Amino acid sequence: PESKLELHIYSIVLLFCLHRSFSCELSINGDSASQIVILLSQIRVNSIAVVRMKSNTNDSYDQQDWFQNFSFGEAEAASGVEQVRVGQALYKAASLFNHSCLPNIHAYFISRTLLLRTTEFVSGGCPLELSYGPQVGQWDCKDRLRFLEEEYFFRCWCCGCSEVNESDLVISGFCCVNPNCSGVVLDNLVANCEKQKPKVPETISNESHLQVHELKDIDIKKVAQISLDQTQSSFHFDSGYCLKCGSYCNFASRSKEVKKAWTDFRRLQDSIASKDTCSTNLPDALRSLGLLRSILHAYNKGIAEAEDILAKAFCFIGDFEPARDHCKASIEILEKLYGPNHIAIGYELAKLASIQLALGDCTAVYIIDRLSAIFSTYYGPHAGIIFPYLLVLERERSRIIQ
Ligand SMILES: *[C@@H]1O[C@H](CO)[C@@H](O)[C@H](O)[C@H]1NC(C)=O
Numbered sequence: 001p002e003s004k005l006e007l008h009i010y011s012i013v014l015l016f017c018l019h020r021s022f023s024c025e026l027s028i029n030g031d032s033a034s035q036i037v038i039l040l041s042q043i044r045v046n047s048i049a050v051v052r053m054k055s056n057t058n059d060s061y062d063q064q065d066w067f068q069n070f071s072f073g074e075a076e077a078a079s080g081v082e083q084v085r086v087g088q089a090l091y092k093a094a095s096l097f098n099h100s101c102l103p104n105i106h107a108y109f110i111s112r113t114l115l116l117r118t119t120e121f122v123s124g125g126c127p128l129e130l131s132y133g134p135q136v137g138q139w140d141c142k143d144r145l146r147f148l149e150e151e152y153f154f155r156c157w158c159c160g161c162s163e164v165n166e167s168d169l170v171i172s173g174f175c176c177v178n179p180n181c182s183g184v185v186l187d188n189l190v191a192n193c194e195k196q197k198p199k200v201p202e203t204i205s206n207e208s209h210l211q212v213h214e215l216k217d218i219d220i221k222k223v224a225q226i227s228l229d230q231t232q233s234s235f236h237f238d239s240g241y242c243l244k245c246g247s248y249c250n251f252a253s254r255s256k257e258v259k260k261a262w263t264d265f266r267r268l269q270d271s272i273a274s275k276d277t278c279s280t281n282l283p284d285a286l287r288s289l290g291l292l293r294s295i296l297h298a299y300n301k302g303i304a305e306a307e308d309i310l311a312k313a314f315c316f317i318g319d320f321e322p323a324r325d326h327c328k329a330s331i332e333i334l335e336k337l338y339g340p341n342h343i344a345i346g347y348e349l350a351k352l353a354s355i356q357l358a359l360g361d362c363t364a365v366y367i368i369d370r371l372s373a374i375f376s377t378y379y380g381p382h383a384g385i386i387f388p389y390l391l392v393l394e395r396e397r398s399r400i401i402q
């Protein structure tokens with residue numbers, strides 16, 4: 001059920017049905033209707049979506065053929081993180097796990113069986129936490145909080161949502177107007193969300209005992225000058241000002257330019273989708289990439305997305321060298337946002353490896369080693385079942401090594 005109204009309608013219908021079948025035990029009144037509403041809501045928040053990887057690649061595909069007929073489209077379909085929901089079920093034990101936007105366990109399905117693996121070393125006494133959907137690197141903090149609030153009715157206090165993180169600062173940030181400054185400029189909504197993180201006042205206070213914290217935040221220091229001197233504490237989280245040097249930038253006009261640049265990428269995507277190879281959209285999109293890079297922060301996720309679209313476009317016209325460069329540029333940003341060993345990076349590395357193989361580039365071996373390691377962390381012995389394309393890449397890898 002989507003809305004509260006729907007939920008009430010469903011529960012009344014269900015109540016009537018139940019009443020017809022077991023008329024003596026159930027009465028139709030407000031109390032029983034609201035009890036059913038509560039039950040339905042409980043089922044909803046505790047159930048888990050059963051997903052399957054959507055993948056076009058056939059395991060038994062002849063690999064030789066595959067590389068001759070190489071198209072990034074296939075690699076992308078195979079490496080796309082796209083998951084299809086095939087059901088919704090209650091898992092008694094798994095529903096006990098709490099959520100974190102920086103989870104240390106990963107859930108996946110083999111048919112209907114839910115499997116859970118830790119993705120990092122977890123010391124004794126530390127809670128095992130699962131993501132209910134949103135993760136750091138995927139969305140910024142305000143979007144994660146809103147999703148969890150709407151779908152699961154709680155305010156997330158995980159370490160991703162209660163501590164300032166480089167990823168959340170830069171993911172939708174703008175760059176500083178000062179060309180020598182690596183600082184980030186936040187919009188209003190993001191700035192407000194960051195201000196509300198309880199650990200912010202602590203990090204930006206001027207007390208010396210926070211030295212330890214400062215060292216941990218070395219990455220953050222590259223984009224924001226928090227946790228330092230007296231005079232510049234609260235002003236730093238204001239929107240429109242660079243968090244590092246304090247320069248002001250005119251937000252409204254820059255946002256408009258970004259929007260305009262995106263229309264070029266949408267057009268390019270459309271022309272790829274309609275298999276229009278001789279289009280003039282590519283030079284336009286390249287120009288717009290330059291524009292995005294001059295306005296958005298270097299680690300803004302939008303740039304990664306734009307680079308990815310360009311990589312796809314160059315693959316599409318069979319020009320693999322620029323495709324490789326754009327693909328690498330996209331991965332570089334995503335590594336900043338997700339961390340280098342996240343499964344999202346694994347899927348992107350699969351694209352990069354495909355392009356390298358198409359170019360006959362032997363460094364594909366290292367990329368395949370890296371993505372194999374990521375997949376085995378997240379899927380253990382099931383990596384090849386979940387992601388059959390991995391087996392194609394691993395076969396190519398051993399062929400190169402011989
Ligand atoms: C996979 O390949 C096999 C043999 O080439 C073929 O029989 C089968 O239909 C293919 N499956 C899919 C889903 O394409």
Ligand SMILES: *[C@@H]1O[C@H](CO)[C@@H](O)[C@H](O)[C@H]1NC(C)=O
Pocket residue numbers: 062065066068069
């Ligand atoms: C590759 O392309 C050739 C001719 O273009 C075609 O005959 C063959 O079936 C294709 N193979 C695959 C696996 O798509």
Ligand SMILES: *[C@@H]1O[C@H](CO)[C@@H](O)[C@H](O)[C@H]1NC(C)=O
Pocket residue numbers: 096097098127128
């Ligand atoms: C989940 O969080 C609640 C509240 O913080 C805590 O009481 C509970 O023990 C946690 N459950 C697990 C399985 O970690």
Ligand SMILES: *[C@@H]1O[C@H](CO)[C@@H](O)[C@H](O)[C@H]1NC(C)=O
Pocket residue numbers: 178179180
């Ligand atoms: C940026 O740095 C270069 C060399 O480090 C310097 O010459 C230039 O004046 C600086 N520009 C600004 C605006 O600070």
Ligand SMILES: *[C@@H]1O[C@H](CO)[C@@H](O)[C@H](O)[C@H]1NC(C)=O
Pocket residue numbers: 205206230233
């Ligand atoms: C900085 O420290 C001084 C003295 O310890 C204190 O009075 C002042 O309020 C502090 N400033 C901030 C911004 O925390």
Ligand SMILES: *[C@@H]1O[C@H](CO)[C@@H](O)[C@H](O)[C@H]1NC(C)=O
Pocket residue numbers: 102136137159160163164165166167336337338339
């Ligand atoms: C910040 O997020 C990254 C993932 O993007 C994670 O690896 C890192 O541990 C986080 N840092 C903190 C202090 O939570």
